[in-house]
Amino acid sequence: MLGFPTPYPNELLYSVIARTGVHEGETSPKQLLNSVFANKKVIATVDLPSHVGRIADQYPKSLSLSALDLIEKHTLWPIYAPFLPNDRRKSVEEWMCDRSQGAAHLASGIVASRVLAKRVMLMCHCCLQQHEQEYGEAFWDRRWQVPVVDCCPIHGALSETDIRKNGEHRHAYVSVLQSKIVGSHPETESSKRFSELVYQLFDSFVKSSPSYQQWTSFYRNLAFANNFRNGKRIDHQLIRSQFISYWGKDWLKKKNLLPSTSDTSWLRSICRKHRKAFSFAEHITAIRSLSQGQMSTVQALERALNINERCEKKKAKIIAEINTLTVDQNKWLSLVLEYGPKSARNAQPALYARLYRNNHDWLVNVDKKHKLPPVSVNRRVEWSARDSVAARALLDFVRRVENDLSVPRLTQTFLVHQLNNSATIEKNLCRLPRCTAILKRYTESVDEYQIRRLTRAYISFIESNTMIKEWVLLRKSGLSEVRMSKVVKEFLGEIVRDGKQCKI
Ligand SMILES: [Zn+2]
Known part of the structure; x- marks a missing residue:
């Protein structure tokens, strides 16, 4: 199709097709489907449409609007993608580019989600006026259609229109100008907070998702950092009361996000080991209340992605191990970690003996694991x-x-x-x-040295021509007969005798 309209910022693909109908003067929805998709059975999907590849084909290459660009910038994908495992993200993107037949909605968790889908399309009247001023025509902004969102962060409450999804308009792409306002939602502080966080997710699309392991560590760290703990355990009750006081019971109830008091409530599960994906609404509300209003969802995603999985696993393993050990085992472990098995054994032989008797296999295993590497010989010096x-x-x-x-x-x-x-x-x-x-x-040797001292004293006597007496010789050489060995005594005897002979 020639002259297919270029999407405006945050405009739904649904809206682009609706504008095409208006521009072309095409009043028959089936005919419009045929000219855009060459298929009359395509369903007019608002959130995660399929056949996006065919829409991308309508644009000249110079516009660089690939199917993935359109999915990222003109559908609701940015609120689902960051919370799905990476392999599932890829599958959903492929289905959206081509045919989906409901698979995208199933795999993204929309079908099974506790978050209720909107039955009608919503709009912000003030934003529409701005569109007219800025672009000369109005369009459906994708952010108004996000489940739970019922407020424009700038202008307040959104209005409900008469355009029902999946009803009589199943195959029709209706322009926002053709819609009628039928009601509005009251604006609350919680709606405003929630909308702001959702809008941020659209502004900074996070291209990779944290793994379940990273989410598990992230929530544990967040709960501990904000003192939602009872000793070494997470205090789920405290988390629940903080959650309800932050978002308000009525608002949570209305949005189907009020966690039950049971052990299997979604809020407890999100703070435990992650085994499944949670919805954007669950993550947004939990992160905001656990961080006491300090952390945005985009910041949380970045932080979770930075968690080193291997390091966290090792830490958790060590903590789990320490908790199951006896006092002796813990003592040995800390000694071995600091000094190595050999020095630990020399320092605490009794402890070693006890463990050898009672926990032989464990001891051998720990010693083997923490054996110090041999001292390497430095060969750099000649x-x-x-x-x-x-x-x-x-x-x-x-x-x-x-x-x-x-x-x-x-x-x-x-x-x-x-x-x-x-x-x-x-x-x-x-x-x-x-x-x-x-x-x-x-x-x-000591003997040699003592003999040298005696010799030294003897020579000095000879030189001064003095009478040699044994006790004077000993005093001069600083020796005592008591500490002398047999050899030195013999030597002393000899020189004294010789000296006498010499002198006499
Ligand atoms: Zn607005």
Whole structure:
């Protein structure tokens, strides 16, 4: 068909076809169906129409109006899609592009939803006047037809028209100008809040849906963050009273959203593990009241999509595990998590023994799971080169002091500390074979050191030509006979005797 009208912002596809009839002067609905779809049996669907591919074909390529664009911008799909699993979204979009035969309504949950479909089409009179001023003609805005919505966020209460859906107008696309106003809904604060949240969903179409797991975690986190908890559990009763006080009992009843007090009420189910999709109206009202009026549905969708499923699963598993363990098991788990099984066993041998007796399989399993990785050997350092340099420095030092009787005892620590990088050398001796050999060879034993001290004192007596007495020699060398080994005593005996001989 030539000159098929381009849709206005938020205009229903239904409305575009109705305008086509007006533009073409086509008064017969069947004839209109035939010229648009080449099919006289198409039903004039307002919310999720099918055969959208055929409508997209009416437009020149330059307008870039694909079937998916039309579905996103000119049907009610944006309020259903974000709450359906991604694979189902894809199927519904395919049915809408082509034939649906009711499948789109079934799969999107509209048929089974607690949210009542509107029987007639609604409109905002003030918006219509704005359309006339801005575009020169009026059209049906898709947002007026959303179930539960009965208020324009800008102008207030919507009006009911005489255009009944699925009635006598089943195959007719009726222009908004041909409709008559037959009544209106009273505007309430709750209607206004709800409409605003719905309008936001149309403004920012969320292209991916959170999984059931993400929704489960999202609601749990939201309930806990807002203190709807009783210890570790969600307080469903508190959630229900907050929900009713936020939205009002009358409004909820009227919209069929009042949750029952039973354990299987929809509000309880949405705060538990998600096993099925919930409707946009259930999500919108629950999120708004749980967040105490702070979070929009679009923000909630973004937050749910950001939840890392694997991380949440692990967290839930650990919490579940901790709850079923004994005091000993919990204690062991925290020790093992912090220090590894080996150190935990050294620190708490009695606890280990008890668990070994009572929970053997569990213990083996936990230890295996938390075994620390072996300490990796750092190969970046050229240990061989470092060994040569340090060994040479050690040898130089030993040669410098080997004739000096006054140096302190040549222990391993003393020798290593003469090097520039003593801490590294001391820690890595296992990687330094040359240094180890030198240290082994030149380290002085206690006996050797005591003998050196005696020798030093003896030589000083000889040099000063003094009479050598055993007790003076011991005092000068800072030694006591009590702490001397047999070898040193023998040496002492010898030098004292020799000294006497020498002196006499
Ligand atoms: Zn309005």
